[in-house]
Amino acid sequence: MAAVNLALYSDQFVGCRDKQFDFARGTLLAKLHSIGKLDEVQLRAAHRVLADFERASGASGGVTMMWRDKIDASSAGSRSPRRAWTNTAHDRLTALVDGELTARERQLFVDVFVNDYFKRWSGERLAEMGFLLSGYAGKDQATSAGVSRVQALFDRVARYYGEV
Template identity: 85%
Template sequence: MAGVDLALYSDKFVGCRDKQFDFARGTLLAKLHSVGKLDEAQLRAAHRVLADFERASGASGGVTMMWRDKIDGSPAGSRSPRRAWTNSAHDRLSVLLDQELTARERQLFVDLFINDYFKKWNGDRLPEMGWLLSGYAGKDQATSAGVSRIQALLDRVARYYGEQ
């Protein structure tokens, strides 16, 4: 059993502070990146998610419709449903949120990328995440739990994008 444990833990965590990954100031991602709490794969995954959000957004929200006149010849007057197309970034995010993440991971994803990154929450959210998701009451323990939850989420996102 000890040999298995050593093999599992043989890869030591190496934090990355590479300047190529630039996150908005004051966000959790920027904070974790600046203190080296995320590795390169986790940073790359966060960067891909943000790039997909940027590509999927816009005036139409990434959805375009084909509009055309239709002559309905059926006696009931039924109409065929409108067709909508989304771009590939929107589709990747939809699959990630709807099929790949658990409900708790989805909650953390929304808090990390939407509420914190785009809506600019104030305050230190790491202890709150550790307290809500792991039940730790002390600030240091809750902060550590929050960091580990974010690392686990980004590992999962990195595996998803690695399969794409």
């Protein structure tokens, strides 16, 4: 049994601080990257998500107009209704969030990428995540639990993007 345990844990975690991965200053991703709490695969997955957010945010990425009934009074007769379309990056993010992630992972994904990265969420994020998601009350334990939750989320995202 000890040999099986050794084989399972033979790959030791190696944090990556490579400068090719650059995140917005003051964000949770930048903090985790600077202290070496994410490995290269997790960082590549985070970059893929951010690139998809950037590509999906264009005019074709989200439909924002109101739909309502319209009576066509033109002499040309009735026309077909307008169709909205999305791009591949938007579809990939939708499939990830709606199809691959659990409800807790989905909330963590929104907190890490939307609330923190784009909206600049304030507060001690890692400790809050560890407390809310794992129930740890002490700041050090809650921070460690928060880091492990974020790492697990990025492992799931990396599998989705085929980074593993």
